[in-house]
Amino acid sequence: MKIKVNQRELSKHINIVQKSISSRTTLQILDGILLEAKNDKLKLTGTDLELSIESFIDCEILEEGSIVVNSRMFGDIIKKLENADVNIEVKKTTINIKCENSEFNISGSPGEDYPDLPLVVEKDSFNIPMDMLKSVIKKTVFATTEDETRPTLTGVLVELENNSISFVALDGYRLAFKRINIDSDAETKMIIPGRSLNELNKILDEKEEDLKISIAPSHIIVNLGETVIYSRLLEGPFFNYKDIIRKEHKTTAKVKKQEFQNSLERASLLAKEEKANLVKLSLEGDTLNIKSNTEAGNVFESIETTSDGEDVNIAFNSRYIIEGIKAIDDDEIKLNFMGSLNPCIINGLEDDDYTYLVLPVRLAQDDF
Incomplete structure (x- = not known):
């Protein structure tokens, strides 16, 4: 195999194919990328047998062929080369890489030893x-x-x-x-x-x-x-x-997303993992109070809401509720409650096609 290929393009495609290579593989050849030069294209293949990626690059082929090269080593070498043409030549299982004033010789494995990708029949x-x-x-x-x-x-x-x-x-x-x-x-x-x-x-x-x-x-x-x-x-x-995405709610509160997220993130600074990152929410009329107390101290936040229905005391793992809110793009969100023991369902005010549901942490009412 003998080819000439652009360094920047090659590095980009190596980076793509590396995403299919697992660090936990027990088969040494799966640490490698299969390079195949044919029909004016260099095909790079990576797989962990669960996820496989093929990527094609235009290149100048002087001699067709294939080789398997260690993914990490090859990627690191190509990334550090100058942005110029890279000449790659394979003799038996030795790979010669030249670019400007740099030259590397590294070992590879025969391309035929690389496992075939799954034969899939499109349905x-x-x-x-x-x-x-x-x-x-x-x-x-x-x-x-x-x-x-x-x-x-x-x-x-x-x-x-x-x-x-x-x-x-x-x-x-x-x-x-x-x-x-x-x-x-x-x-x-x-x-x-x-x-x-x-x-x-x-x-x-x-x-x-x-x-x-x-x-x-x-x-x-x-x-x-x-x-x-x-x-x-x-x-x-x-x-x-x-069955768990209910349509009926006893209480609905509308809050500004960023304000609510910021308050939760501040409250979670004192919440500890061994205490389930616990934050407590108390909805009282049009005020939502956010609290967290641990051995390290306590924090109290208060934000304005527009609510409809009963007051609610409810507690959550702060990480779970924050991650869901971050995924919503709307400026305002709706918090839908059915008491303190049932999941809270969160929607964006504009996007009814996204729903996030989070289970509460059960606490006695005295704990609020």
């Missing part, structure tokens, strides 16, 4: 704007769990029906739900691993142009043009979330 597909997908991932994936004993909850449930797509994530303490309209008559549901969505989100640009998502029986394929991402889907039943 359905739809298009979605890139910036919209990036936004919906950001609003939901944070609510997945990292508890491997509940594998389906480590992913996001994606449901297509009635020309809309819904993303649902929950971890047993909170739930994030976002629905968007799309031009597709596909009807299906799948669970996409949270890690795959997090890595995809790092690759997506804030562009309005469409990307294509294809669905196979056990995989999802996201086609960005010069980059293609394959992710294995999670198998198993997902929690029946529709």
Whole structure:
């Protein structure tokens, strides 16, 4: 293999492909990136057998071929080179890299030793704007769990029906739900691993142009043009979330999002993890009081609201409620309560298609 390729482009695509390489792999070859030079393109491939990424770069090919090179070492070398043409030549399993006045010789492995990517048979597909997908991932994936004993909850449930797509994530303490309209008559549901969505989100640009998502029986394929991402889907039943998103509320309070978020963040400075990051909310008429008290001290915040219904005393893990509020784009939000023991449902005042639900921490009324 012998090629000439632009340093900046190569570094960008290495960075993309590295997102599929796990630091916990037990197979040494999966620490590597497969380089394949063919048809005036250099194809880079990375995989951990769950998430796979292919990325293509235009290059000048003097001799076709393939090699597997250690991802971290190769990425570090290319990143530090001058922004100029990089000449890469492979002889047996030695890779010679030249750029301006720099020259490296490093060891690789035969390309044929690299595992094949999954052969997927497309069942359905739809298009979605890139910036919209990036936004919906950001609003939901944070609510997945990292508890491997509940594998389906480590992913996001994606449901297509009635020309809309819904993303649902929950971890047993909170739930994030976002629905968007799309031009597709596909009807299906799948669970996409949270890690795959997090890595995809790092690759997506804030562009309005469409990307294509294809669905196979056990995989999802996201086609960005010069980059293609394959992710294995999670198998198993997902929690029946529709039963817990209630429509009726005893109390509704409207607050300015940023003011509420700032108050919660200040109150959480004294909340400690061993005490479940506890913050207490007391809604009294059109005033919302926010309190936290630990051995370190106590804090009291008060903000104005517009409320309707009964007064409420309720407590939350501050991290869970803050993360949900941060995901809402509206300037004002609605807090919907059904007493102190039931979940609080939070919506933006303008966006009815995003719902965040958080379970309270049970406290005796004397504790408020």
